[in-house]
C-alpha cells in the first residue's frame with residue numbers, strides 16, 4: 001500500500017499540532033479513551049498500520065460499530081453508491 005509505506009519511511013509522528021483544538025471539534029470519533037483524538041496524523045498512521053481507516057471516513061452509524069477496516073470502508077462506500 002503506497003501511502004502506508006510513505007508514512008513509515010517518513011518516520012515522523014507529530015505530538016503537538018497547531019490545529020489540535022480545531023481537529024477535536026471536527027472529530028466524529030466516538031471512542032472516547034483514545035489519546036490520538038485531535039492529532040490526525042497519529043490517528044491515520046495508527047489505523048493504516050492496522051489496515052484500517054480513521055473514524056472520519058465513516059458515516060455515524062458505521063463509525064459507531066468501531067469496525068474501521070478498509071474492507072468495511074469499501075463496503076460502506078459501495079453501499080452508499
Ligand code: SF4
Nearest residue numbers: 029031034037043055
Ligand atoms: S479514529 Fe481511531 S485513532 Fe482516531 S481518534 Fe478515533 S479511535 Fe483514536
